[in-house]
Amino acid sequence: MAGIFSTVKRIYLAIYNWAVFSGWLQVLIFAIKALNESGPAAVYDNVEKPLQLAQTAAILEIIHGLIGLVRSPVSATLPQIGSRLFVTWGILYSFPETRTHVLVSSLVISWSLTEIIRYSFFGMKEALGFTPSWLLWLRYSTFLLLYPTGITSEVGLIYIALPYIKASEKYCFRMPNKWNFSFDYYFASIGVLGIYVPGSPHMYTYMLGQRKKALSKLKAA
Amino acid sequence: MKVTLVSRSGREVVKGGIELEDSATVKDLQEAIHARTKKYYPSRQRLTLPAKPGVSARPVVLNPKSKVLDFCEKGNSDNLTVLFKDLGPQVLYSTLFFFEYLGPLVIYPLFYYLPLYKYFGYADTDRTIHPVQTYAMYYWCLHYSKRILETFFVHRFSHATSPLSNVFRNCLYYWTFGAYIAYYVNHPLYTPVSEIQWKIGFAFGLLCQVSNFYCHIILRSLRSPSGNGGYQIPKGFLFNIVTCANYTTEIYQWLGFNIATQTVAGYVFLVVATSIMTNWAMGKNRRLRKLFDGKEGRPKYPRRWVILPPFF
Numbered sequence: 259m260a261g262i263f264s265t266v267k268r269i270y271l272a273i274y275n276w277a278v279f280s281g282w283l284q285v286l287i288f289a290i291k292a293l294n295e296s297g298p299a300a301v302y303d304n305v306e307k308p309l310q311l312a313q314t315a316a317i318l319e320i321i322h323g324l325i326g327l328v329r330s331p332v333s334a335t336l337p338q339i340g341s342r343l344f345v346t347w348g349i350l351y352s353f354p355e356t357r358t359h360v361l362v363s364s365l366v367i368s369w370s371l372t373e374i375i376r377y378s379f380f381g382m383k384e385a386l387g388f389t390p391s392w393l394l395w396l397r398y399s400t401f402l403l404l405y406p407t408g409i410t411s412e413v414g415l416i417y418i419a420l421p422y423i424k425a426s427e428k429y430c431f432r433m434p435n436k437w438n439f440s441f442d443y444y445f446a447s448i449g450v451l452g453i454y455v456p457g458s459p460h461m462y463t464y465m466l467g468q469r470k471k472a473l474s475k476l477k478a479a
Numbered sequence: 480m481k482v483t484l485v486s487r488s489g490r491e492v493v494k495g496g497i498e499l500e501d502s503a504t505v506k507d508l509q510e511a512i513h514a515r516t517k518k519y520y521p522s523r524q525r526l527t528l529p530a531k532p533g534v535s536a537r538p539v540v541l542n543p544k545s546k547v548l549d550f551c552e553k554g555n556s557d558n559l560t561v562l563f564k565d566l567g568p569q570v571l572y573s574t575l576f577f578f579e580y581l582g583p584l585v586i587y588p589l590f591y592y593l594p595l596y597k598y599f600g601y602a603d604t605d606r607t608i609h610p611v612q613t614y615a616m617y618y619w620c621l622h623y624s625k626r627i628l629e630t631f632f633v634h635r636f637s638h639a640t641s642p643l644s645n646v647f648r649n650c651l652y653y654w655t656f657g658a659y660i661a662y663y664v665n666h667p668l669y670t671p672v673s674e675i676q677w678k679i680g681f682a683f684g685l686l687c688q689v690s691n692f693y694c695h696i697i698l699r700s701l702r703s704p705s706g707n708g709g710y711q712i713p714k715g716f717l718f719n720i721v722t723c724a725n726y727t728t729e730i731y732q733w734l735g736f737n738i739a740t741q742t743v744a745g746y747v748f749l750v751v752a753t754s755i756m757t758n759w760a761m762g763k764n765r766r767l768r769k770l771f772d773g774k775e776g777r778p779k780y781p782r783r784w785v786i787l788p789p790f791f
Contacts, residue, residue, distance in 0.1 A: 433668035439743035440663075 267327060268384050274318065275381035279374060281312030286370035289363065299358035302350065305366055312373070313346045334464055337457055342369070344450060345412050352429075353422045356415055365411035368404045375400055391476055398469040405465065409458050416451055423447055482508060482547065483560045485529075492516065492563045499547060501556070506543040512563075522640040525564040538562070569640035576630040579649045583657030584623040590661040591616045599662075606667040611677045615664050615740050618681055622688060622732070633695050635702040656748045663742040677739035684735025690717065691728035698725060712771055712780060722767065722783050723760035730756060 285305045292304040316339045322328045323335055345365070349356055356362070379397045382389045429443040480499055484492040497511045509521035527538040528550055541550060541561065551559050589595065591612070596604065663669070671677065693716060701711045717724035730753050737745040773779030 433666060434670045436670050436672075436741070437743050438663050438666065438669055438741060 271322075271327070272381060272384035274315075275377045275384060278312055278315050279377035279381055281308050281315070282370045282373040282377065284308040285312060285366060286374060289366045289370065293363060298360040298363040301363045301366055302357040309366065310346060310351070313342055313369075316342065334461070337453075338461065341412060341450070341454075341457075345415060348447075349415055349419045353419045353426070355422050356419045359415065359418060361411045361414045361418070364407055365415060368408035368411060372400065372404045372408065394472060394476060398465075398472045401462075401465050401469075405458075405462055409454065413451060413454055416447055420444065420447060480547070480551070480557050480559065483558065484512065484563050485560060486563055501548060503547050504543065505541045505545050505547055505550075508541070508547055508561075509543060519565060520569075522569045523566050525566050527562045527564070529560055529562050566642060568643040570643055570646055571639060572636045572641050573630050573634075575641050575646055575649060576634075577627060578646060579653045580623045580626045580630070582650055582654035583661075584620060584627070586654060586657045587619050587661040587665075588616060590658075590665040596667050601667050604667040609669065609671045611671045611674075611739060612665055612669060614677070614681055615736070618684065618736060618739075619661075622736075625688065625692065629692070629695055633692075633699055635699050637702075656744075656751075660742065660744045660748060663744045664740050672739070672741050676741075680735045680737070680739025682735075684732050684739065687728045687732035687735055691725060691732060694718070694725040694728055712767065712778060720783055722764045723756070726756040726760050 285308045288304045288308065289301050292300045319328070319330070319335055320332060320339060323330050323332045350362070375393070375396045379389055379393050382393065424444045429441070431439065431441040433440045480501055480503075481496045482499060483496040486492050493512060493515045497508065497515065499508060499511065505526065506521070509524055509526070512524060513520050521543070526541040528541070530536075530538055539550070541547075547559060548556055550561075596602075596606070672680075697715050697718060698713065701713060713722070713724075717727065721727050730749070733745075733749045733752060737749055768780045771778050771780035
């Protein structure tokens with residue numbers, strides 16, 4: 259019984275990882291194509307659908323962690339996926355004025371490169387039982403550059419969206435009401451920017467620690 | 480006798496070890512360590528016996544009151560190896576509590592008295608202060624003043640100190656929630672509930688605060704002034720039916736405040752505080768039941784509600 263379960267788990271995870279991999283590959287290809295043909299302002303329109311699909315699929319990863327299907331701690335995956343979903347849906351989708359900014363290109367390329375490497379890494383592990391050492395190296399090294407570029411793009415886009423958020427009153431719930439409750443999306447977005455201050459070093463040092471562990475295992479092997 | 484002090488990584492913390500009289504207590508050892516290492520004052524030291532290979536039991540902590548000799552292995556009373564861990568800079572629990580509670584005590588009246596709402600975009604909103612908002616401010620300040628007074632005059636702490644990092648974490652929690660709730664209850668667009676509702680809310684809350692105070696007095700009498708820190712079965716008043724009656728009364732006290740003031744912010748705080756206290760209560764209940772298992776002449780811990788009748 260246990261043997262069947264772990265095989266099913268492996269097949270499922272292999273399919274999941276390769277499917278999301280192909281989504282991100284599409285994003286990268288369309289982005290580069292748009293950059294070549296039209297320039298940065300056109301990137302978003304060309305990648306919107308695969309981007310939304312691939313990024314939103316990552317919610318499954320939180321569930322995988324919660325039910326113990328994978329070992330990644332929820333404390334590391336939740337902030338990363340949270341910020342991605344916020345930028346994808348809460349900023350780019352909700353405020354079209356941001357879509358033509360050049361930071362969208364750097365965002366999309368940073369995200370898609372990182373994810374292509376990551377999902378193929380896990381996809382190979384599940385499907386073939388091992389990963390080639392060059393892929394392991396890529397997975398634990400490209401973040402050194404792509405985390406800063408990705409985070410800068412995310413923070414930058416949230417920041418330039420702020421005036422549009424304030425003016426639009428979107429997602430806001432106002433007083434007076436009998437539950438004396440309010441929600442201001444503008445302040446919430448500023449709050450999210452605040453979270454990046456401790457959050458970014460936390461994620462970066464976490465990955466540095468993971469890199470050390472992974473690469474030393476490689477040496478030992 | 481000689482004590483060899485090692486860190487978890489095997490490094491000798493004090494070169495050459497520490498020479499002690501055979502009659503020395505662990506407290507003497509701690510002071511000797513402090514004298515040799517300067518920065519590790521006693522409350523920062525965590526001293527345990529090294530784990531025996533293959534044994535996965537919880538490490539034996541060296542109690543300051545015990546004699547060092549008690550921890551030596553039979554037949555080897557000249558040498559002892561002790562594991563050292565630095566707990567980091569420590570503050571007194573009373574210091575920690577004072578700063579946690581000072582924040583809400585000061586921040587809340589700021590929202591009541593000062594024209595802060597113009598910075599949130601409400602410059603031209605007229606503000607009529609409803610009676611319930613005034614009573615809420617008195618109630619809140621009474622609550623946190625009570626907490627500060629209890630910290631200095633009532634509570635007996637099981638550990639004298641807490642890590643410094645807890646000051647930042649706890650202050651963040653209390654001060655942020657304090658500001659969050661104060662913002663809504665004192666808001667110029669605040670909608671009060673009916674008079675009968677807030678009167679009942681505050682009356683119930685006050686009753687619970689008084690009960691809570693009495694619970695703290697009872698808990699104080701369970702601990703001897705010399706701070707032995709030993710556990711006893713709490714009894715008397717509500718403790719006869721609830722293990723953590725002090726938490727129960729605290730939770731219901733906040734419920735009273737929320738019934739009176741009705742804000743989502745207040746209820747969010749109630750839920751978070753309740754879950755934290757419930758966690759503590761389950762741990763305490765587990766410890767008490769383990770300690771008072773009815774064996775070897777020890778009394779058996781009676782069946783009681785843990786924290787929140789009628790739920791558990």
